[in-house]
Amino acid sequence: MAEIMVVAEHREGELREITLQMLHKAAQLSGERGHQTAVVLLGSGLEGLVDQVRDRTDTVVVYDDSRLEHFDPGLHAEILAALIAQRAPLLTLLGHTPWSMDLAPALAVKTGYPLATDCVDILLEGDRAKAVRQIYNGKIFARMAFRDSAGYLATLRAGAFPAAERARSLAEIVRPALPALSLPATREFLGYEETGKGEVDIAQADLLVSVGRGIGEEDNIAPARELAGLLGGTLSCSRPIVDKRWLPKYHQVGTSGKSVRPKVYLALGISGAFQHVAGLNGTGTIIAVNKDKKAPIFRVAQYGAVTDVPALLTALRTEAAKQS
Numbered sequence: 001m002a003e004i005m006v007v008a009e010h011r012e013g014e015l016r017e018i019t020l021q022m023l024h025k026a027a028q029l030s031g032e033r034g035h036q037t038a039v040v041l042l043g044s045g046l047e048g049l050v051d052q053v054r055d056r057t058d059t060v061v062v063y064d065d066s067r068l069e070h071f072d073p074g075l076h077a078e079i080l081a082a083l084i085a086q087r088a089p090l091l092t093l094l095g096h097t098p099w100s101m102d103l104a105p106a107l108a109v110k111t112g113y114p115l116a117t118d119c120v121d122i123l124l125e126g127d128r129a130k131a132v133r134q135i136y137n138g139k140i141f142a143r144m145a146f147r148d149s150a151g152y153l154a155t156l157r158a159g160a161f162p163a164a165e166r167a168r169s170l171a172e173i174v175r176p177a178l179p180a181l182s183l184p185a186t187r188e189f190l191g192y193e194e195t196g197k198g199e200v201d202i203a204q205a206d207l208l209v210s211v212g213r214g215i216g217e218e219d220n221i222a223p224a225r226e227l228a229g230l231l232g233g234t235l236s237c238s239r240p241i242v243d244k245r246w247l248p249k250y251h252q253v254g255t256s257g258k259s260v261r262p263k264v265y266l267a268l269g270i271s272g273a274f275q276h277v278a279g280l281n282g283t284g285t286i287i288a289v290n291k292d293k294k295a296p297i298f299r300v301a302q303y304g305a306v307t308d309v310p311a312l313l314t315a316l317r318t319e320a321a322k323q324s
């Protein structure tokens with residue numbers, strides 16, 4: 001029986017959603033193959049986080065030390081490499097996040113294990129792992145084999161899996177001593193800065209009318225805002241709209257914007273790039289409007305219309321005004 005290990009990610013005492021998504025994938029693979037799962041927590045003052053994961057895995061490995069209070073990829077890689085050498089997990093999962101983009105390559109070098117990044121799925125065939133990744137801007141899913149190895153590393157894309165259920169009995173908790181650290185801390189922590197504080201909080205909205213590059217021109221922001229108001233919703237957008245300075249940053253949905261969970265998300269002229277869709281995890285119903293029937297947003301939408309957004313905006317606004 002092999003082990004599938006998840007490297008937990010957390011910030012300011014909160015477990016990041018990606019950790020629960022990785023635990024879902026780990027539980028799925030372990031269920032299929034009869035493997036064990038373990039989650040590794042590194043940080044300081046971790047007891048609250050241990051409670052959040054201990055009924056979703058078989059083992060929780062905890063390194064609770066003031067030197068680990070702030071993420072330092074050098075220190076984390078050293079500790080994880082020692083742990084991997086000791087536990088020899090078949091597969092180690094990390095999030096495809098800025099945090100792990102710093103950590104995973106160093107870990108691959110230290111362990112000698114092959115690494116696949118930005119995976120939307122992982123398959124195990126016996127002791128061989130395969131990674132599923134998107135190529136050509138999300139239009140094609142490619143299945144890629146790792147080279148033969150005793151263990152594999154993969155970073156998983158946020159939003160590719162649902163959060164793990166609290167379905168298990170309580171995990172065994174292991175608290176190994178920190179290995180002797182050869183590296184000094186390489187980073188100085190200055191503080192956290194939240195993105196997107198502003199007049200509206202899209203993260204709290206039940207209904208979002210969200211505009212992307214497909215709205216065509218800045219003049220179409222006003223009718224979209226009006227439509228959102230008439231529907232009792234809030235206006236949000238994709239990143240190009242912020243880059244063009246048509247809306248402030250606090251309207252942006254996605255990995256470098258905000259994560260939202262509205263009951264209804266109306267995506268107007270948004271292609272559905274993964275950086276955008278990753279911010280929609282937990283959204284109720286997604287309705288997409290796009291002139292390209294092959295746009296990736298239709299893969300995640302429950303309802304869709306293939307039509308011209310500016311024309312539809314005018315029609316919807318007229319209809320909503322009649323109803324109000």
Ligand SMILES: Cc1cc2nc3c(=O)[nH]c(=O)nc-3n(C[C@H](O)[C@H](O)[C@H](O)COP(=O)(O)OP(=O)(O)OC[C@H]3O[C@@H](n4cnc5c(N)ncnc54)[C@H](O)[C@@H]3O)c2cc1C
Binds near residue numbers: 257269290
């Ligand atoms: C590190 C990094 C972080 C990022 N973070 C984010 C993020 O947080 N949020 C985010 O949104 N993006 C983010 N991005 C950018 C992301 O990769 C995409 O480029 C972006 O989401 C695309 O926005 P879009 O869908 O509005 O535009 P496009 O991808 O250009 O799509 C426009 C869509 O509109 C459709 N369209 C065009 N004209 C019409 C019409 N007349 N009627 C109907 N449909 C029409 C097109 O068919 C197309 O599907 C990030 C990128 C990087 C590299």
